[in-house]
Amino acid sequence: MTTAMTPPPTGSFALRTQGLVKRYGSRPALQGLDLAVPRGVVYGFLGPNGAGKTTLMRLLVGLIRPDSGRIEILGQPYDWRKRGVLHRVGALVESPVFYDYLSGRDNLRALAASGATVSSARVDEVLALVGLAERGRDKAGRYSLGMKQRLGIAAALLSDPELLLLDEPANGLDPGGIVAMRETLRHLTRQGKTVFISSHILPEVQQLADVVGIVDGGRLIREGSLGDLLSEGGQVKVRVAEAELQTAMAALGALGAPALPRPAEIPGLSWIDVSIQPARATDVNRALATAGIYASAIESGSDLESIFLSLTTTTPAPSAPPTAGWGERG
Amino acid sequence: MALLRISLLKLVRRPATWVVFAILAGLIMLVFFALGASAGQLESAGEELQVRLLLAFPTAYTMVVGVILGFGGLLAVAYGAAIIGADWGWGTIRAVVARGESRVRYTLVTFAAIAIVLAIGVLVTFILGAGAAILAAEIAGVGSEGATDPDTLRTLPELLVRTWLGVAQAAAIGFAIAMLFKSQLAGIGAGLALYFAEMFLMLVPILRDGLAYFPFSVSGAVIATSDELGSGGFGSVPTLDPDQAVLWSLGYLVLALAIASIAARRAQITQ
Numbered sequence: 219m220t221t222a223m224t225p226p227p228t229g230s231f232a233l234r235t236q237g238l239v240k241r242y243g244s245r246p247a248l249q250g251l252d253l254a255v256p257r258g259v260v261y262g263f264l265g266p267n268g269a270g271k272t273t274l275m276r277l278l279v280g281l282i283r284p285d286s287g288r289i290e291i292l293g294q295p296y297d298w299r300k301r302g303v304l305h306r307v308g309a310l311v312e313s314p315v316f317y318d319y320l321s322g323r324d325n326l327r328a329l330a331a332s333g334a335t336v337s338s339a340r341v342d343e344v345l346a347l348v349g350l351a352e353r354g355r356d357k358a359g360r361y362s363l364g365m366k367q368r369l370g371i372a373a374a375l376l377s378d379p380e381l382l383l384l385d386e387p388a389n390g391l392d393p394g395g396i397v398a399m400r401e402t403l404r405h406l407t408r409q410g411k412t413v414f415i416s417s418h419i420l421p422e423v424q425q426l427a428d429v430v431g432i433v434d435g436g437r438l439i440r441e442g443s444l445g446d447l448l449s450e451g452g453q454v455k456v457r458v459a460e461a462e463l464q465t466a467m468a469a470l471g472a473l474g475a476p477a478l479p480r481p482a483e484i485p486g487l488s489w490i491d492v493s494i495q496p497a498r499a500t501d502v503n504r505a506l507a508t509a510g511i512y513a514s515a516i517e518s519g520s521d522l523e524s525i526f527l528s529l530t531t532t533t534p535a536p537s538a539p540p541t542a543g544w545g546e547r548g
Numbered sequence: 549m550a551l552l553r554i555s556l557l558k559l560v561r562r563p564a565t566w567v568v569f570a571i572l573a574g575l576i577m578l579v580f581f582a583l584g585a586s587a588g589q590l591e592s593a594g595e596e597l598q599v600r601l602l603l604a605f606p607t608a609y610t611m612v613v614g615v616i617l618g619f620g621g622l623l624a625v626a627y628g629a630a631i632i633g634a635d636w637g638w639g640t641i642r643a644v645v646a647r648g649e650s651r652v653r654y655t656l657v658t659f660a661a662i663a664i665v666l667a668i669g670v671l672v673t674f675i676l677g678a679g680a681a682i683l684a685a686e687i688a689g690v691g692s693e694g695a696t697d698p699d700t701l702r703t704l705p706e707l708l709v710r711t712w713l714g715v716a717q718a719a720a721i722g723f724a725i726a727m728l729f730k731s732q733l734a735g736i737g738a739g740l741a742l743y744f745a746e747m748f749l750m751l752v753p754i755l756r757d758g759l760a761y762f763p764f765s766v767s768g769a770v771i772a773t774s775d776e777l778g779s780g781g782f783g784s785v786p787t788l789d790p791d792q793a794v795l796w797s798l799g800y801l802v803l804a805l806a807i808a809s810i811a812a813r814r815a816q817i818t819q
Contacts, residue, residue, distance in 0.1 A: 279642075281642060281646065304647060309646040311642055314643075319561055328558060329647060332551055332647050335550070376647075
């Protein structure tokens with residue numbers, strides 16, 4: 219099932235794909251992907267490992283060719299043989315790689331000489347933007363993972379792109395770097411630019427994205443605004459004393475919503491997960507108060523992680539050995 | 549022009565460029581110092597005469613470019629493969645393509661930069677080699693008066709251009725193979741294998757006449773060499789007339805670049 223927002227006019231899409239198919243030998247990576255990214259938003263493109271996220275990124279920047287289907291970038295039909303529109307696009311595809319023997323600045327100069335023409339002043343500007351102005355003359359080979367990631371983001375920003383394609387942009391960034399990146403991307407959308415983020419770091423996407431598309435098995439299974447997504451099938455969590463658990467369960471049962479108790483992190487307390495619209499959190503609170511119970515904490519809303527897990531075929535294995543959850547998916 | 553400038557910067561800053569240059573320059577100087585030192589100590593009068601002939605100018609100049617073509621050609625195969633192959637192996641080609649840069653333009657400009665670096669390399673190693681040859685001639689007591697003969701000096705520019713063409717053609721072959729395999733190791737390995745395979749083919753009598761048209765025989769034949777020098781590292785195999793070899797060399801160069809361009813255009817970049 220794919221739920222889409224009300225379609226805006228064609229020209230207002232920064233990126234659109236229709237029936238996009240890509241196979242690696244006999245293995246399908248994308249099986250008719252239909253995607254619509256409105257302009258001026260942060261679009262979170264989510265999916266488990268092997269869902270087709272990286273394949274889509276590679277197709278969008280012309281690293282690989284589609285078997286069939288259409289791509290439209292910034293309102294123009296896109297063909298891997300005619301990639302001029304990419305001069306208006308910035309991309310960080312997979313992990314950023316640089317010439318280790320060149321400085322960070324010279325690596326950016328090397329990229330600035332290809333594709334759209336970029337001035338050396340812009341090179342210094344983006345270096346400063348990602349906090350590498352002081353280290354710009356150091357060899358890239360001496361950069362940490364996080365610094366290379368910053369340099370990769372700087373490279374994507376070089377041509378002041380209208381559309382930014384970022385593959386796991388938070389990889390390796392420290393908390394300060396993540397906050398700075400978030401602010402930068404927000405600033406870009408305020409200028410009317412579009413940011414397309416492919417990621418599986420769900421809390422990060424939840425903090426950043428306006429629109430979310432979830433892909434699994436090479437198909438889009440859900441697309442919509444983050445607000446709509448989070449308000450559907452949400453839940454309210456209340457924390458009560460263990461001694462009052464039975465009374466609380468009975469009071470919540472009267473609301474007609476399934477409730478599930480689980481131990482809380484604080485001894486003597488329990489959480490109760492109530493499957494109810496977040497907007498009805500006050501009803502939950504009132505029902506408990508009427509029964510003479512005062513919750514020590516109430517949390518409402520849903521999180522992207524639970525929605526993602528319910529929609530995709532990813533199976534979390536919390537009680538299994540650590541390696542069990544890392545198997546290859548077909 | 550910006551892309552060519554930055555491609556040159558990448559080559560100049562890359563350690564492989566200096567390693568290749570140092571190996572070739574060191575080898576040439578070693579050859580001449582060994583020849584200079586051995587003169588006067590050889591038991592056979594024939595060998596003694598041959599060494600003196602090699603160190604006498606203008607033959608010594610031809611020997612310098614012969615060594616550049618022979619060893620330099622071999623190193624150029626590996627160098628051409630290493631430069632473009634690394635872009636694939638390291639994944640740096642991804643970012644370039646993702647910026648909307650034409651794959652064919654990037655390929656051709658990268659090779660143009662390699663050709664420019666090779667031209668500088670040929671010139672500098674020739675100067676170093678000529679210096680070593682003069683020194684060796686003096687050590688051997690042959691004298692180096694012929695080194696500054698105006699008629700000889702007038703032929704040097706053409707000799708150097710031909711040498712550069714032969715070396716650039718060898719680099720183009722390594723370059724094209726690395727592009728086809730999308731790997732520097734595969735490019736270096738296959739390029740060198742092809743180079744040595746050609747040398748071993750001279751042992752097959754039926755192929756000896758045709759061997760003159762093979763790419764590395766052609767690149768070694770772009771300069772005229774006297775019999776005692778052999779031909780660009782290929783010994784006494786039949787070789788093409790130098791002018792004919794220049795045309796064949798140009799043909800191989802263009803063919804190699806065409807193959808590299810087509811491979812770049814068609815390649816799916818999944819590294």
